[in-house]
Amino acid sequence: MLLLDVENLNVDLATTKGPARAVRNLNIQLKKGETLGIVGESGCGKSMTALALMGLLPDNGTATGAIRLGGDNLLEKSEADMCRIRGNRIAMIFQEPMTSLNPVHTVGRQIMEPLRLHRGMDKKSAMEEAIRLLDRVGIPNPAERVRNYPHQLSGGQRQRVMIALALSCAPDILIADEPTTALDVTIQDQILDLIQTLVEEEGMSLVLISHDLGVIAENTQKVVVMYGGTVVESGETDNIFDELTHPYTQGLFAAMPKVGMGRNKRLTTIPGTVPDLINLPKGCTFTDRCPLATDKCRDTVPDIQEMAGTHRVACHHMQNAITARETGGLYK
């Protein structure tokens, strides 16, 4: 059964220079217990997608389309209804654990807040539950730590508190927006492992957002690659990395330094920078940086084409892209 069904989601941000089209025609389906990765660079719309799912878009943002959570369209809900859903059925972990925790309240008080609001617990049982949650996310001495303020914890521990907060009401969907970007590799490893274990044990669905292809490859079942507000490629994580096809995805993968690559090879670069969301090309958003681009790409939006299994790619020049992949890469 589909838990989350995002259909033709569009997010526009009103700016003084005109509307910035942060997300365009996004379709995502997520079953219960599934994990989905959204990967892309800054400005590709991945964080705006997360905020739209949470109903937390900035004041200048408008979302159209449909976000169905178990059949209810979240975009049609009132703010009061969203308050009952947010934190309760969908919860989110943000990137910067220092700025997303309130510095003047103890972590215990912050974890107790959703418990008292959504689950109607009294103070005493909420405190006990907060201690249990801190223990669950691997914080040593939870009964003492519950009285700590965020500044008394390390970065990794703060992120664990954020996870405890997100878990507090046993949500159906957990959205993690770059949960480990501010952390060291060793701590990143611990946090991702914790998220994985909890998702499995609690039967939650996970939407993991990251710019790091490695993090996505190791922690999700399905992956969606976004560029300039649209999905350019999607598929099962297990297969897609051997068959990256869209010119952007190929370039992104080739541009990443990888351990074991050695020093003799040169890193491939994608020329140019990410597009301006206010003046997007009419057709494919990757046109200006794509080595295969033709006039057709500039003028018409490419259709999504099906490849093996659930692998989908949006490109006008699929055959050329596949040939280039098999003959040593698009970018010279």
Added chain:
Amino acid sequence: MSKTVLKVTDLVRHYPLPKESLFGDQRYVYALNGVSFEIKEGSSFGIVGESGCGKSTLARNVMALEETDAGSVQILGNEVVGKSFAELRPLRQHFQMVFQDPYGSLDPHHTVGRIVAEPLTAVDDLGKSEREARVSEVLSSVGLKPTDAEKYPHEFSGGQRQRIAIARALITRPALIVADEPVSALDVSVQAQVLNLLRDLQDEFGVTYMFISHDLAVVEYLCDEMAVMYLGSVVEKGRTEDIYSNPAHPYTRILLDAVPNPASGKKRNRIRLEGGVTGQTERRQGCSFQDRCPMAQDKCRAEAPVLKTVGDDHIAACHFSDKVNELGAG
């Protein structure tokens, strides 16, 4: 034998903590506990480690940006430790720095031309036209247009700003550039452009890099030699390829294992590190890594290991460095 550009010997830096009571003992953060290494001309030296291991303190001390407690830093044979501000000023043209955050490190009120030309004030008697020529020359060598000198930093993207920061470091034609996480704030596709630029500049001008990063893939790509730091000490040092193929300290091995691998397939079988970096404020017996080490023995708790040779130009501080390869195998 090429000459040595940077020679760091037994560098020590302890930051005093505020006293907890009037007659209490003075406590310290032991940020650097005797670090030594050398960088040869035209090569790149990488420094890796988790946050809190002293990487950035090392950069600040090498750049003579703060007082050093003990030890010596020689740049092109000139001692920089203990020199006054005025004595250092003429030397500074030989060593320059690129910072992590390309948004915080460029003054938003100044034009790019003024930002880039600023280090030249330490190099006396340059006329206005010569200065402008140097600015446009250095801007083109980092891939920007000479006309960009009239713009302000906010008109540039993150990658372009980092190019400006690199241009500012290059303008005095330094022998050494210290780069503290220069690409960690950039997107993957832009990061590749900046890394390639750093390499090209090295080929062209023969600059030497001291490159600080937490990203092991980036260090492997850019650096000839490297050192791994833990709690203010070097725990392993050697040629990059030797360390990556044959790590001789468990910490190095675990760091390498922790890098996520962008490929299809199941999760790798690996050892995870428990806890975080702690213990910067205490002096303790034995190895600094003992609490988190999966192979710690009684000997590690009693006796601190010293750096010893484990291969050609390859040293590591571990009592059991010959057993590191067996880690995670069973």
